[in-house]
Amino acid sequence: MAKSIDYSLWKQDHSPALEGLRGKRIFLLFSGGKDSSVCMHLLLKAGREFGFSFEAHAGAFPMHRYTALEKERISAFWLGKGATILWHDVAQDDTCLESAANPCLSCQELRRQKLDAVLRNTVKKWNNLVLVVSYTLWDLASYASEYLLAGVFAKANGGASQDLQKRFVEISQRFYPILRMKEGYSVFRPLLHHNGCDVLRTVEEESIPILRIPCRFKDSRPKRILESYYDKMGLRFEYDEVFKFAKQTIGLADPSAYTDMDKEQYLTKVF
Numbered sequence: 337m338a339k340s341i342d343y344s345l346w347k348q349d350h351s352p353a354l355e356g357l358r359g360k361r362i363f364l365l366f367s368g369g370k371d372s373s374v375c376m377h378l379l380l381k382a383g384r385e386f387g388f389s390f391e392a393h394a395g396a397f398p399m400h401r402y403t404a405l406e407k408e409r410i411s412a413f414w415l416g417k418g419a420t421i422l423w424h425d426v427a428q429d430d431t432c433l434e435s436a437a438n439p440c441l442s443c444q445e446l447r448r449q450k451l452d453a454v455l456r457n458t459v460k461k462w463n464n465l466v467l468v469v470s471y472t473l474w475d476l477a478s479y480a481s482e483y484l485l486a487g488v489f490a491k492a493n494g495g496a497s498q499d500l501q502k503r504f505v506e507i508s509q510r511f512y513p514i515l516r517m518k519e520g521y522s523v524f525r526p527l528l529h530h531n532g533c534d535v536l537r538t539v540e541e542e543s544i545p546i547l548r549i550p551c552r553f554k555d556s557r558p559k560r561i562l563e564s565y566y567d568k569m570g571l572r573f574e575y576d577e578v579f580k581f582a583k584q585t586i587g588l589a590d591p592s593a594y595t596d597m598d599k600e601q602y603l604t605k606v607f
Contacts, residue, residue, distance in 0.1 A: 337570075338533035340541045341374065343381055350526055353514050354386045357466060360522075361459070362390035364468040365451070366421060368402070368410050368547040370539045371470035375527055377544055379468065380417055390468070392419055393454060395447040397426040398433055401549045413545045426450050430552075439553040452604055462599065463520025467607075471510050471525050474532035474566055477573050478559035479507040480582045506606055508586065509594040511579055519599050523607070529575040532563055 347354065364379060366372045376392060383389055392414070396402035402423070411421050426446050433439035459465055483504060509515065515523045527535065539546060554560050565571075582588050594602060 338531070338537040340538040341378070341530055341534055343378060346378055346526070346530075347382060347385070349529060350513070353524055353526070354382050354388075356522075357382075357388040357390075357524075358386060359464075360388065360466045361461070361464050362388060362466045362468060363455075364390050364392045365470070366392040366394040367470075368394060368406070370535050370544075370546050371472055371527060371532075373544050373546050374535045374538045374542075375468065375470040376414065376419060377538070377542060378526065380419055390419075392421045393451075394421055394423050395426060395450050396423045397428070397447055397450075398430045398443055398551060398553070399426075400430055401547055401551055403549065406547060406549060410545050410547070424450055424454060433553055438556060440556045443553065448604070448607070455603065465521035467521065467523045469510075469523065469525050470527050472527045472530055472532050472535055473573050473575055473578065474563050475559055476511055476528065476575075476578050476582070477566070478562040479510065480578065480586060481562055482558045483507065483586050504586070505589075508582075508588045509591075509606060511582055511588055512591050512594075515591055515595050517595050517597070517599065517602065521599070531566075531572050533567060533572070 362379075364372070364376060366376060379390055394402075396407065407421075407423055411423075414421055428446055432446075433442055436442040455465075487504070510525065511528070513525050513528050517523070538544070579588075594606065597606065
């Protein structure tokens with residue numbers, strides 16, 4: 337049964353990381369979806385208690401989801417809570433996705449390029465930066481399932497490929513709640529211990545507005561299809577069990593495999 341995220345328990349779970357946010361420049365990567373919206377909700381509470389502020393940066397793409405009315409509606413709610421959203425337009429329209437073999441991968445790459453440009457243009461002190469990303473436990477379960485189906489189970493048919501290995505590098509680093517990179521910046525994922533259904537329950541109970549326009553390309557994302565399955569089956573996961581399974585079966589690399597990367601490689605190829 338879904339239950340809303342208890343702030344006190346969440347705070348206790350992440351207390352050391354939250355204590356370390358004071359005095360940092362914090363970028364919350366915001367999409368207007370349920371995950372990043374709940375992350376914003378929790379960070380606002382924590383900021384008042386732990387004495388930090390943050391910036392919410394949103395890549396407004398694909399364009400059909402981010403109408404002027406939607407951005408205004410969501411911005412107004414968060415402005416009333418004391419948070420300003422910086423909306424970044426991607427210099428492309430949705431036609432480039434319609435012709436793409438995998439529109440979701442193309443969309444992710446365009447959004448990644450936009451983030452890279454924003455960071456290069458605005459960040460001067462990398463040792464003071466914290467990037468906050470809103471992946472959930474359902475994302476991790478989906479990544480593990482995706483790798484098994486497309487990799488382990490398909491190897492006999494020649495399924496293992498260079499693309500799969502690249503995907504493995506990308507997804508495996510997302511299993512770690514916090515990574516402290518060698519240049520001094522950090523990546524913080526504060527929702528990894530929470531199931532997607534609990535995130536949605538929090539949205540409902542807190543009356544948090546999220547994007548109302550569904551993405552036309554959402555069925556191209558394996559994890560979205562799997563999330564629907566988890567929801568229909570009433571499945572819930574435990575972070576420690578999912579992590580242990582992924583460590584033993586997928587062979588997750590140690591955090592140092594990522595924290596030792598140069599930021600140019602990590603942010604443009606992996607993150």
